[in-house]
Amino acid sequence: MICPYCHRVVSKVVDKRDNNESGVTRRRRECLNCKKRFTTYERVETISLNVHKRSGKVEEFDREKLKKGIMKAVKKRDLTERQIDDLLDDIELKLLNRKTTIVKSTEIGQMVLTRLKKLDTIAYLLFASVYRDFNTIEDFEQAIKELKTK
Numbered sequence: 076m077i078c079p080y081c082h083r084v085v086s087k088v089v090d091k092r093d094n095n096e097s098g099v100t101r102r103r104r105e106c107l108n109c110k111k112r113f114t115t116y117e118r119v120e121t122i123s124l125n126v127h128k129r130s131g132k133v134e135e136f137d138r139e140k141l142k143k144g145i146m147k148a149v150k151k152r153d154l155t156e157r158q159i160d161d162l163l164d165d166i167e168l169k170l171l172n173r174k175t176t177i178v179k180s181t182e183i184g185q186m187v188l189t190r191l192k193k194l195d196t197i198a199y200l201l202f203a204s205v206y207r208d209f210n211t212i213e214d215f216e217q218a219i220k221e222l223k224t225k
């Protein structure tokens with residue numbers, strides 16, 4: 076939080092008041108640099124995004140569901156929940172910054188894959204196998220080939 080007086084980012088919360096009805100949290104802060112006090116208002120941003128599924132159905136974006144799907148697919152790997160959360164934060168931020176509120180499920184899957192690839196190639200293959208419906212060993216070979224060429 077940037078101090079409006081000296082523009083430093085060091086501040087501590089001296090008083091917090093939740094206002095659940097409006098979803099706004101009011102915080103009284105004190106700048107650790109210039110000691111001046113100021114108030115911030117925080118609003119929880121809820122992401123309203125519709126996912127266009129391959130089946131043709133449109134569903135609301137469900138972060139928890141996506142998270143569970145990823146965790147389930149890569150559970151044998153050493154990825155932490157924190158890493159998965161960071162990955163999802165990154166994707167959500169990207170989606171929020173778009174002008175459109177509809178996204179294809181295949182696009183989200185691809186976004187997950189791009190990020191998993193950087194984290195762990197085996198996790199990438201595991202998720203790809205679920206997400207792209209791998210049925211044969213050739214599907215895996217093809218995915219590994221893609222990994223090597225990109």
Ligand SMILES: [Zn+2]
Pocket residue numbers: 078079080081082083106107108109110111
């Ligand atoms: Zn200050």
